[in-house]
Amino acid sequence: MERNWAGSHVFGAAEVRRPTSVDELGGIVAGHDRVRALGTRHAFTDLADTTGVLVETSGLGGDVEIDADRRVVRVPGGLRYGDLAGHLARHGWALATMASLPHISVAGAVATGTHGSGDRTGSLAAAVAGLELIGPDGGLRRIERGDADFDGHVVSLGALGVVTEVTLDVEPTYDVRQDLFTDLPWAVAAEHLDELTASAYSVSLFTDWVSGTVQQVWLKSRGTEPPVDLWGSGPATTTLHMLAGAGIEAVTEQGGVPGPWHQRLPHFRMEFTPSRGEELQSEYLVPRDRVHEAIDRLRGLAPSFAPLLQVSEVRTIAADDLWLSGAQGHDVVGLHFTWIRDVPGVYAVLPAIEDALLPLGGRPHWGKCFAAGADALRPLYPRFDDFRALVRRVDPGRKFTNSFLGRTLDLG
Ligand SMILES: Cc1cc2nc3c(=O)[nH]c(=O)nc-3n(C[C@H](O)[C@H](O)[C@H](O)COP(=O)(O)OP(=O)(O)OC[C@H]3O[C@@H](n4cnc5c(N)ncnc54)[C@H](O)[C@@H]3O)c2cc1C
Known part of the structure; x- marks a missing residue:
């Protein structure tokens, strides 16, 4: 049985093909009624699935130019x-x-x-x-x-x-250094949120929402020195994983040691399994000017979802123009949840989280778990119907459409 990375979805495709040339790939696509591309299977749902043929492109080769x-x-x-x-x-x-x-x-x-x-x-x-x-x-x-x-x-x-x-x-x-800080009270983090996310090139806050603190702040600095302390929260003295008890060999080097960008910007090293493996994830991209309301709402809801949560991460992403991007049209804050791998449990708490975040403009990450369907998603994306029209023009026979796209984009 073919599964996704998290093991949370069993692909229902009739077959999985791994063509070794673009010509062979073209022949497979032309010769089947239903086709979907499959990458490294890290999406948490049936997003990539099809009733027809899944094609992996990793065998196509080709040079990096x-x-x-x-x-x-x-x-x-x-x-x-x-x-x-x-x-x-x-x-x-x-x-x-x-x-x-x-x-x-x-x-x-x-x-x-x-x-x-x-x-x-x-x-x-x-x-x-x-x-x-x-x-x-x-x-x-x-x-x-x-x-x-x-x-x-x-x-x-x-x-x-x-x-x-x-x-x-x-x-x-360019080089980047990674410095961690621990136990910043939420009241302080929320008051100084703009300064906090501007304090390094890349900033991640890790929290459980219920304890009243941001347990870890990861600052990835490029060309600037990190702050000496964050409003009283000092630098971590040992290497930390964002998940309590998980092996620190999997995380990229910390402790302020400068190194090449690709060995510091990801949290996880290429040669280890990231995170725990047995997990689900959800994330909502909330417009920056609504983030304080979003944080307050999540802290209020947290007792109801805390038993399912391994950790939450808060990140920022700059605006772009891409029609279905979570950051289309405005800067956003990503409110991410790493859950235990309890599919029914997670889908039971998602509607309350979405009732809190979607009215603020929060857009679910397409590759992670969410409950909203097309009716709830349409108002969040000004170009939603333009994308649907584009799909109809490019793929009138809906070869590349599947049930996920039916549910979320009303593409049957
Ligand atoms: C441990 C873990 C950590 C993660 N961390 C982050 C993170 O830091 N930030 C974040 O934003 N997300 C994160 N994600 C989510 C992840 O990045 C997305 O799910 C992403 O889509 C994974 O890429 P993939 O190649 O595995 O895609 P797949 O799951 O294989 O496919 C996802 C979608 O991409 C399409 N696709 C794949 N290949 C092609 C192709 N060649 N042509 C056209 N369409 C294609 C598929 O059809 C499908 O619709 C994380 C996921 C995991 C499991």
């Missing part, structure tokens, strides 16, 4: 960020951001609007300058930033075809 003049890199879509990052760093280049883990595929992460943290840093999808994808007829087409409908193509949820190559913005390599 850096264009120093244009400051972009062309990348095979199935490549994992960790492999790309190592290559870029060796050649003196860097990405602006990384997700918490480097194990995810470029095309799959981009398709769901995956992000790291940083007040002035967009999501991984915001760095996309071009895409090549196989359409429903099996033909390859290219779309670039500035082309009509490009902003609809990037966070695509796999609904527009199978992405074979992604062009990403790059910049010269």
